[in-house]
Amino acid sequence: MxxxxxxxxxxxxxxxxxxxxxxxxxxxxxxxxxxxxxxxxxxxxxxxxxxxxxxxxxxxxxxxxxxxxxxxxxRPDLKRGSFTALEESIIVEVHRMLGNRWAQIAKHLPGRTDNEVKNFWNSCIKKKLIAQGLDPKTHNLLSNNYKHNSNSNACKLSYQYSNQQTTSTFIVDSQINDITKDMKAPLLPFSTIPPVPDTNPSYPPLLHKFSSISTFEYQNPNTQAFLESGSNSSIGSVPVSSFTSRPSEFSMLDESCMWVGGYEPIQSIKLENEQPEQHVLEIEKINELISVGQNMDASFETSTFGFDFVDSTLLACGMYYNPSPIVQPAWNSWALQEKK
DNA sequence: AACGTTAGCAACCGCTTTATC
DNA sequence: TGATAAAGCGGTTGCTAACGT
Incomplete structure (x- = not known):
């Protein structure tokens, strides 16, 4: 040698x-x-x-x-040692949404580098997924042949997929809004909810933190949204079209913002739209599910509406709601008002 | 003990994107 | 606005250590 x-x-x-x-x-x-x-x-x-x-x-x-x-x-801020189960879950989940965008994935894991995440994926997670019968590229079920040929020595998953269904078209990055991905979304409960970090004063002031809505009301010619504030709860109503027709209504903002906001309980969120053929989705039980470290369960999913695991994940993790271009100005004015 | 195989990981390569002039 | 340099990024390579035979 x-x-x-x-x-x-x-x-x-x-x-x-x-x-x-x-x-x-x-x-x-x-x-x-x-x-x-x-x-x-x-x-x-x-x-x-x-x-x-x-x-x-x-x-x-x-x-x-x-x-x-x-x-x-x-770099002094690098984290050393093995990946935790939580980090692993985050990698799987973000990879399912973003694919092999290691740098973007690594942004969700403080102290980890893209290279480290990539190596961990290739040496461990990928094999785990295959051993579970899942295609590491698409996160869909593999064919039997593939599954049988997979590495049987791969270590066991620290999480379980509870379902394997649903598709929605979804834009995952505000910086790449032209990229639309078909989300093949198995339901993957997080083993735990990410830790709630301290409020980061540097996060963009115009971003609306979905989970911390208190009071908000506005109208515009095209859409309507209102949020009502209760004593201990917030009820949001955001007009959206069907995800399949206007998926850009929901997107993750700059990934560096993920986790920043932490999670604040909400009682319910109502999503509705004005067009007759579109649907209203009532979201209940979110706090309960999230508080026990799970995303919304399958029964909560509305295939017609297309509000599926992806979106519930965004919500559960304290990510952000990115209004459509139509809604954006109103969000912004609201945010400015909040700042005063 | 010797050899082969595998896993994990650091480092490199080359392409793309961004910044600067 | 185009050319160039610098930085960023994902894929790949190849080394080491651990493990199996």
Missing amino acids: VSCDDMQEGLENKTGHQCCSKRKVKRGLWSPDEDEKLVKYITTHGHGSWSSVPKLAGLQRCGKSCRLRWINYL
Whole structure:
């Protein structure tokens, strides 16, 4: 077997990435000495332009390599150790919504890097899903052949799928609103609800935190929504069209906002619309279900309306309701009012 | 003990996106 | 507005350690 030293010796004399083609760069594993140099430099000066870091830090590395080493390994805020069951659940759930967008998934896991999440997915979660008979790409049931050929040694899932149904068209990222995904959504109860973090004063003021509505009322020519405040409860009524026809009514806002708001109990949420062919969905029992660490159950699902697990998950996790472009101005004015 | 296999992970590659001029 | 550089990102590679035979 080729030793690490051999490998590095062989690599050292090669020219590196295009970005560093003017100088010889070292590749392969980082030595403690290199780590120390990089940490010392970054903590003192910040990284600035990564391409200039190696020279300034006294490293014979490519700037890209320095950046990667810092982000994936040396950053002081990185979390070490195994993934928890909760983290695992979050990865599965967000992956089901976003696919292999590791950087986006990692944003929901403080202290974890995209590389780490990706490696964990490929080395563990993927196998667990296959062992459960689920396609790790689509999260749908696999064919029997695939299932039988899967790795039988994969460790057991720490969660259970309770159902396998429903489809809704759903936009999951406000920054990629042109991307519509078919959500094949098995019902996946979280093993626990994510911890409620402290309120983050930096989160965008114009975002409406769905779960903390207190009082709100507005009208506009196209849609109507009102929220009534009770002493201990909030009742929201938000006009939406059928998800299948206007899925963009619901979308996750910038993923970095996820988990930020935490969860505040709500008594009910009513979703309705004005068009006769569309439906009204009464959401009851949410607090109960959420408080015991579950999403809404299958019986709660209304296939006609298309309000399925995805949406209940958003709600349960203290995510955000993203109004449609029509509704947005009203949300914004409400938010401004709230700020005063 | 020797060898082969596998899992986990760090690092790299190359493409895409974003920022700057 | 286009060119270029820098940064970001996902896929892939290959090393090490652990495990099995």
